[in-house]
Amino acid sequence: MKKTSSVKETVFVGMMGAISAVLMLLNISLPFVPGFLKFDISELPALFAGFFLGPVSGCGVIVVKILLKILFQGTDTGYVGEVMNVLGSMCFILPASLIYRWKHTKKGAVIAMAVSTVLVSIAFIFINAYIAFPLFSKLYGMPMEAIIGMGAAINPRITDLPTLMLFSVFPFNLFKHGITSFLTYLVYKRIGNRLRAIVGSPEKGSYKAAEGTE
Known part of the structure; x- marks a missing residue:
């Protein structure tokens, strides 16, 4: 029974990773914001998995997403963009999943997503000021x-690197992850039963198990 559950969880992570890709x-x-900052909601399935199965599964979805992206699209950033995407996504998914497992209620989910959005x-x-932008500058000779x-x-x-971070990168990520969190809260409750059908009954502490609590 435990082996079957593990297989279902692996399939679930793979499926969420494909949707995320x-x-x-x-x-x-x-x-x-500048055109090189692209908005998407690809972290939403990873947040589902993190809430439903835990932080490891959430991070697994992120890895699957990036591997599929590289497999089918390749990279036009020398893999810098892909690595930065993984780092940033994990900075979002890990705190949210861990906080939620500690306080597994609706209120806990909201707190978890709010804290993770800010973090x-x-x-x-x-990441952008000291790693991504310098690497992109060197890679493209820009x-x-x-x-x-x-x-x-x-x-x-925006007149220098600090103001670029303050007036562009920071509000962009607040918006992006705030929207992702909001959609997660709205959508997760509606598809919880379908997730249970795929993976089985969630363990104690999952979002669905706590759906009726405050």
Whole structure:
């Protein structure tokens, strides 16, 4: 019985990873940030898995998503973008899943997603400022001033790297992960029974098990 459950969980993670990969393709540009910042909701299935099965499964969905993306699309960033995506997604999924397992109620889910949204938005400031942007600048031979200029063309308050982080990267990630959290809260309750049919009854502490509690 335990082996069957493990197989179902593995299939579930794979399925969520595939959905996540498709959602990653459906990205759009936003008018208030530079075009290189793409909005998508591909972390939504990973958050489902993290709440339903735990943080390891949530991270598994992220890995499957990126592997499928590389397999079918390759990379045009020298894998820098893919690595940054994994790091950022895990900064979002891990805290949310861990907080939720500690306080597995509706209120706990809201707190978990709110805290994770703020944490990942702050984390992306440092990831982009000290890792991603310098690597992209070197990879494409593009001066950092040119990257900053792309932000300044959208928002005149952007004049250097710190203001690019403050007025572009930070609000973008607040918006992106805030929307993902909001959709998770709305959609998860509606598909909980279907998830149970695929994986089986959730363990104590899952979002569905706590659905009727505050």
